Amino acid sequence: MEMDATEASHFWWKEMKDSQMKTGYAVGMAVASACGALSIYAVAQSDKAPPPFKPEAHVDDLMHLNNDLNTELRKAWAGTPDWEAAETKARLVAEIANVVRYHQPTDVHDWWTFGGTFRDRARDLVKAVEGKDVEAAKNAHKELFAACKQCHDVYKKE
Numbered sequence: 001m002e003m004d005a006t007e008a009s010h011f012w013w014k015e016m017k018d019s020q021m022k023t024g025y026a027v028g029m030a031v032a033s034a035c036g037a038l039s040i041y042a043v044a045q046s047d048k049a050p051p052p053f054k055p056e057a058h059v060d061d062l063m064h065l066n067n068d069l070n071t072e073l074r075k076a077w078a079g080t081p082d083w084e085a086a087e088t089k090a091r092l093v094a095e096i097a098n099v100v101r102y103h104q105p106t107d108v109h110d111w112w113t114f115g116g117t118f119r120d121r122a123r124d125l126v127k128a129v130e131g132k133d134v135e136a137a138k139n140a141h142k143e144l145f146a147a148c149k150q151c152h153d154v155y156k157k158e
């Protein structure tokens with residue numbers, strides 16, 4: 001009797017009587033294919049992922065820019081609010097927070113955490129200005145400044 005490939009493999013599987021053997025084989029195949037998938041994934045990742053972030057500016061430079069943006073933000077919602085300007089500036093503050101995180105001095109992990117809080121509060125501010133709500137923007141800005149202080153209390157000298 002002639003068998004095609006599918007029939008042959010079914011036949012062979014039935015012949016594997018010992019169920020432990022079947023389980024062992026199935027687990028082995030699953031692990032092997034997972035490893036294969038992972039290594040393909042790893043190669044794809046290393047091809048596509050950008051190299052680690054390398055800062056160029058000083059923390060001081062970023063802080064000056066950050067401070068100016070925050071002064072402009074207060075003006076943006078005073079009087080007749082300029083929400084478009086406020087949105088851009090709030091997003092820029094959030095991006096500065098992202099970058100500031102990578103300026104973590106060695107061994108001080110709180111910096112990364114404080115920088116994350118700074119970024120999260122800036123995101124909240126972005127949402128508040130997107131909602132074009134003056135009260136929400138003012139409150140979010142107050143919370144943002146608490147995040148500035150949290151870091152300054154520990155890391156800003158003098």
Ligand code: HEC
Pocket residue numbers: 059060063064066067070100111114115118144145147148149151152155156157
């Ligand atoms: C993750 C830590 C961290 C966060 C968050 C942070 N700062 Fe700073 N900031 C510093 C450090 C450190 C310095 C001192 C930098 C130096 O002098 O080299 C500084 C300095 C400053 C200065 C003084 C700059 C100068 O030299 O004259 C201003 C103004 C400032 N920050 C504003 C802010 C504002 C506004 C926020 C929040 C919206 C903020 N910072 C959030 C760490 C932080």
